Amino acid sequence: MLKYIVKRIAIFIPTLFVISLVTFYLSVNVPGDPVEQMLNSNSEMGSSANAQASEKAYIDKREQLGLNLPIFYFSLTNRAVPQNLHEIPKKFHRQNLERLIDKYGNWTEIQTYYNSLKEFEFKVAKVQKDSTNADALINIKEKLQKLYINYDDNAIKSSFASITTNLNVSASLSEVKTYFQTVEGNYEKGVKGKATVYKKYIPAVHWYGTQNQYHQWITKFMVGDFGISYQDQRPVKKVIWEAVRWTVMLSIVSIILTYLIAIPLGIKAAAKKDSTSDKVMSTTLFMLYSLPVFWVATLLIMFLGGGDFLSWFPAYGVGEISDSDSFLTVFWTRFYHLILPMVCFTYGGLAFLYRQMRGAMINTLSQDYIRTARAKGLDEKNVLWKHAFKNSLLPIITLFANVFPLVISGAIIIENKFSIPGMGKTAIEAISARNYPMIYTIVMFSAILTMVGYLVADILYAVVDPRISYNKK
């Protein structure tokens, strides 16, 4: 048995590895610049006026987040793309440079152009502002920012033209003019003049070793360091832990409830197959199965929770408790608040399990040994619970693996509708805030939880049915 469990866990590792790759791939491709996002949420750093200082802040933050490293162990690109492109700090600049590389293919020239552009920017930032050049400076800076994100030839040229006119406005700008001429020269003669587009068509593989973002992320993940939440700068671990408790608690209680209700109902229905009560039961539960959970939640809140119809239950949250409250008060407050969400968590799985239980039981009851049991004079209760029940339980146990993901997915909607601070609610909040470390940790966790569900189902299966031996093969 132990051997089997170890083997089963060993199979999980590659699965988890692939899931981590998928998750990481998604997290790398997020829109927007995570560093900017972090800096913006830290207002003191974002407001730094000096261009050089803010660039320094940017680079530091980037290094702290580990984003200065290459993305993966290796990269498959073309000859035109340099091996160390990831060293360009700003994400939008990097994306634009990639575009330029794709268009012209000569990295050294593009790099010279980029550096001269940056130098020009610093020089412009140093120019003393006065009444004669204020407007021109603003215009120049605006066009400069455009140059960083433009790769289209016409767009770049129109920016150039605009900067040239603005540079001629005031004599105080003549100093930076030469720098701008270098920029222009680098673009026209270097980038465009010495284009090597053919390099784009030669594949190239770069090897980076373990100093890469994925390696850092996954090794940290394994020791429980999930990064920092963009929203409130707290460690993701802490936020997740607070959320996971609710989701796991609710799903386990609801699964237990589901089994406790569905099994007797299913057996009763199977024993009285095709009777009126069976038909009513089956139809009702079949309809329950198709009821969208968000609709049920909305209606429950509308009619039973705090609305203007029947105000029987609190509609939102998990209730306020203070440290001085006794255990019973705490329990009652929580219980009272979680009744409606619990109903939503339970009914879908209930309908599913009931159908399966009924089917399995009907199947078992048609077996020969049941007829034998009846023939030898056993009463119906004994036949049902002692002989048939045990044998039809088997398929039901394995369904644990199906019910568990169902419940976890349901958590997203239910927790949001009822404002329960669980994983589902945290996930949606993280998405609207573009809090990516949070989102991807949650995805990883939901996958791990589901896999644990499968493992438990497999082990239960082995425990219940002694015929199944996992040591073979």
Next chain:
Amino acid sequence: MAEEIKQDYWSYVKRQFSSNKRALYSMYVIIFMAMIALFADFIANEKPIYCEYKGNTYFPIFRDYGVSLGLAKWPKDLLNINWIDAKFDKCLRAPIPYSTTNQDFFNSGFVSPFGKQNVASTRWRHWFGTDDIGRDITAGLIHGTRIAFIVGIISMSIASFIGILLGAIAGFFGDNKIQISRASVIMGIIFFFLGWFYAFMTRSYTLSDAIGESIIKFLGELLLSLLIFIGALFAGYLLGFVLKVIPFFKTKVNIPVNIIVQRMIEILVSIPRLFLIIAVIAISKPGIVLIMVIIGLTSWTEIARFIRAELLKVRSLEYIEASEALGYSRWRILFKHAIPNAIAPVLITVAFGIAAAILIESSLSFLGIGVPAEVVTWGKILAKAQGSKSQMWVAIFPGIAIFLTVTLFNLIGEGLTDALDPRQKK
């Protein structure tokens, strides 16, 4: 006795299905709803079907199709017209004279369908009420039907394609029936990457720029990329022949397709689907097409399992052996003989799958993720209801629509299960 009863498999299934009245009537209702979805533009539209304006005759709804295909242009008179307030000389309006986007400012703030409405005549009544900003719920429901059906059908088509292909290969070939020479494996891997490189990586900006321009241009570029990719694979295949001259490369290696497919399924079912979809949607622009594709790409596992199990049975049947003995190639046997005989149970999963896809789409709409702002869906209308009883209509009607559609598809699925189950044979 007028007609001879057909004895072939599909006629039998049809008869079995028709004898299940519940499933049969569900089917009729679904066909009716599909018609609503198809003709939604003619049922609920602010534009008249036919109108005469300033001496000219127009068919605005048809012209709208032409304009969106780029074949026609709006005449000056109609370009910025307010379709609802405009005074036409003659006009025939759609039964529901509102589009999903029309905001009726006189009836905003959840107007009840039963109370007094501030409308010109019964013709303009909001039969199912309005939402917070005065949009007609009826129009939303009718156009929501279209979204729900499109999502259900397209996503399950994608899922069926992947599921049938992978499941069939896994079931038919198992773990030790596909043997490929080392040359083919090596060339396959090398040229796969080369093809990927030239088809998608060097062309990645061409492709992504084309998405922004128009869908037709994108499909054209995509086709070109696919051709390059397939061309590369073919080149690899040919080179493999040359390489086989060397004995080392001629040795066959076993490809355990079954294990590979099983692993893929295991990985996919390990990530709760809603979480996965949310993670993907988080990085991309909202769009119905994206939702359909993701649902399709994540829901093929059940179909693959079904068809795999079916083909495990089929592959040892005599007629397969017979066709092998006749010397047909294995791929031909798989696609021409094995799959057609195993495909019926897939219909069951597809029916249940459409129900599930519609549920997922409406859940996403309800949560407000992934569906663009201007698209009105059932879930979105439902999400407007905030818990007050006065907004009851906004919750009840779309809820019924979702519930009904999902139930009907589930009933059809159940009917198919019974019809295809040989144990139920009468």
